[in-house]
Amino acid sequence: MTDRITVRAPAKINLHLGVGGPREDGFHPLETVYTSIGLYDDVVARRSDSWSLTLDAASYVDAVGVPLDDSNVVAAAARALAGLHGHEVVAAVEIVKGIPVAGGLAGGSADAAAALVALDRLLDLQTSDDDLVRIAADLGSDVPFALYGGHALGTGRGEVVTPLPVSDGSLWWVVVPSTAGGLSTPAVYRHYDLLAPDASPVPAPATAVIEALGAGDVAALATALHNDLQSPAIDLRPDLGELIALGEASGALRGLVSGSGPTVVFLCAGADEARALAGVLQEDGRTALVANGPVAGAHLVNGL
Ligand SMILES: C[C@](O)(CO)[C@H](O)COP(=O)(O)OP(=O)(O)OC[C@H]1O[C@@H](n2ccc(N)nc2=O)[C@H](O)[C@@H]1O
Ligand SMILES: Nc1ncnc2c1ncn2[C@@H]1O[C@H](COP(=O)(O)OP(=O)(O)OP(=O)(O)O)[C@@H](O)[C@H]1O
Numbered sequence: 553m554t555d556r557i558t559v560r561a562p563a564k565i566n567l568h569l570g571v572g573g574p575r576e577d578g579f580h581p582l583e584t585v586y587t588s589i590g591l592y593d594d595v596v597a598r599r600s601d602s603w604s605l606t607l608d609a610a611s612y613v614d615a616v617g618v619p620l621d622d623s624n625v626v627a628a629a630a631r632a633l634a635g636l637h638g639h640e641v642v643a644a645v646e647i648v649k650g651i652p653v654a655g656g657l658a659g660g661s662a663d664a665a666a667a668l669v670a671l672d673r674l675l676d677l678q679t680s681d682d683d684l685v686r687i688a689a690d691l692g693s694d695v696p697f698a699l700y701g702g703h704a705l706g707t708g709r710g711e712v713v714t715p716l717p718v719s720d721g722s723l724w725w726v727v728v729p730s731t732a733g734g735l736s737t738p739a740v741y742r743h744y745d746l747l748a749p750d751a752s753p754v755p756a757p758a759t760a761v762i763e764a765l766g767a768g769d770v771a772a773l774a775t776a777l778h779n780d781l782q783s784p785a786i787d788l789r790p791d792l793g794e795l796i797a798l799g800e801a802s803g804a805l806r807g808l809v810s811g812s813g814p815t816v817v818f819l820c821a822g823a824d825e826a827r828a829l830a831g832v833l834q835e836d837g838r839t840a841l842v843a844n845g846p847v848a849g850a851h852l853v854n855g856l
Contacts, residue, residue, distance in 0.1 A: 556598045559670040561662035561698050561850040562588040563651045563843075565725065566811050567765070567773070570756030571744060571780040579693070579709040580741055583755040585716070585762060586694075588701040589725055589845035593651050593659055594853070595626065595666035597674045600644035603630070609649040612729060612839045618653055625660045625691060629667040632687040637677055645670070654734025656785075656811035657727075658694040665698035665850040673852065685713075694811075701849025703765055705758065719768040722844040723819060724826040726804065728795060729839055730814035735785060740812040743784035756780065774805035774819050785813035792816055795838075802832045 564586050572581035605624055609615040618624065622631075626645055634641040645667065651659035665688060672679045679687075688695040693710035703716040745751075760776035786793045786809065795816050796807035803825055804818035820826040826842045833840035 554674060556596065557670045557674045558594055558596045558853050559666040559673075559850055560592045560594050560853045561666035562701055562845070562847050563591040563657035563659065563662060564588055564694060564697055564811070565657070565808075565817050565845075566779060567703075567777055568758040568761040569779045569781055569811065570758060571741075571751070572753045572755040573748075573751035574745060575753070580744070581753060581755055582706055582708070582710045583758050584706040584710055585758045585765070586697045586704045586706050586713070587723065587845050588847045588849060589727070589843040590847045591651055591657065591727060591841060591843045593662045593666060594648040595663055595670045596646040596648065597667070597670040598644040599674065600642060603627075603642050604644045605647070606645075607647045607649065612841070613649045613652055615649050615653055617734070618647075618649070625664040626667040628691055629664045629687070630671055632691060633668065633671055633677060633679065636679065636683060636687060641671055641675060641677075643671060643674055652729035652815055654736065655729050655815040656735065656737075656809065656813045657815055658698060658811065661692050661694035661698045662850070664688065664691045664695045668699070669850045669852070697849070699849050702846045705762070716762065716765060718846055719765055721768060723770065723773070723846070724821075724823050725843050725845065726799070726818040726820060726826050726829045726833065727810075727841040727843050728799070728816045728818070728833060729841075730789070731839065732789070732791065732814070735788060735812055735814045737812040740781050740784050740788065743788055744781055747784055747787065770819070770821060771805065777806050777808050777819065779809055779811075781812050782809040785809045789814050798836070799829060799833065803829045
């Protein structure tokens with residue numbers, strides 16, 4: 553019997569994020585194209601007679617705001633599995649954070665997805681894939697995609713995930729987390745409503761991004777990148793607009809606010825261009841991480 557399982561889950565970027573006017577339940581209808589990038593959180597689950605949750609974080613991650621009580625999404629994942637299987641789900645769990653917190657990169661969602669898989673395998677719960685995806689959607693709109701990884705279309709409130717073919721080759725990104733604190737996702741959606749009170753309930757279609765991905769055309773993809781939450785995020789945090797301009801003037805094909813922000817991501821022509829841009833931004837005193845994708849969704853890793 554296994555005593556310890558490590559599951560790794562990636563950050564996401566929305567290559568297209570079309571947001572419609574709010575539904576009756578307050579959520580916004582989305583048409584989004586998710587892509588996973590090689591920036592990860594690990595969830596390590598060990599057998600134990602009692603529940604515990606601890607956290608370790610990379611030097612560039614400010615994890616002060618992450619709760620370790622029942623409100624952590626990892627604890628919610630354990631409760632969801634317990635509810636499904638009708639018995640306690642208990643383990644000693646450690647989150648190892650490499651994904652900036654409250655950054656628009658779905659770090660909490662990655663943890664939720666990784667915890668579902670880790671606890672399922674550690675305790676041999678034999679949860680079906682359908683049930684895993686269903687529970688994931690209850691935990692958060694971005695959580696199902698964290699199980700899938702790759703490139704995928706997201707509809708509904710983002711929880712309905714349809715994988716898209718993975719094109720040849722990698723996309724190369726420079727990821728610049730904010731050093732001035734996170735942005736709250738609900739606050740950015742509320743600001744979107746304020747700035748676009750008459751938004752159509754039908755979100756902007758993702759056609760251009762899907763075509764560029766299908767053609768493997770990075771330049772066309774750069775032109776097609778689209779995020780309806782970018783304007784409200786920049787309105788709340790004008791420094792993000794300045795950062796995008798700096799990156800685009802320093803070699804990026806395109807800069808984009810990631811999801812609800814405040815992380816800014818730059819799409820580059822290749823690995824060399826990404827490393828060069830990261831160097832320029834680091835010299836400017838910023839944290840700049842090179843990541844490529846798409847990568848696998850939540851997956852077991854051995855020997856860690
Ligand atoms: C901005 C994105 O990251 C883009 O993928 C997601 O839409 C956010 O997904 P998430 O963080 O998993 O969001 P959830 O935990 O489901 O919802 C958090 C809050 O975000 C807002 N929310 C989220 C998703 C959505 N389609 N419409 C919304 O208005 C709601 O205020 C909701 O209460
Ligand atoms: N395991 C977790 N990791 C990070 N934050 C968590 C976790 N559990 C609960 N939280 C809470 O959720 C908030 C949002 O964190 P998260 O890192 O998921 O934001 P995000 O990347 O902006 O999310 P998204 O892109 O899905 O909107 C945090 O500020 C924290 O209070």
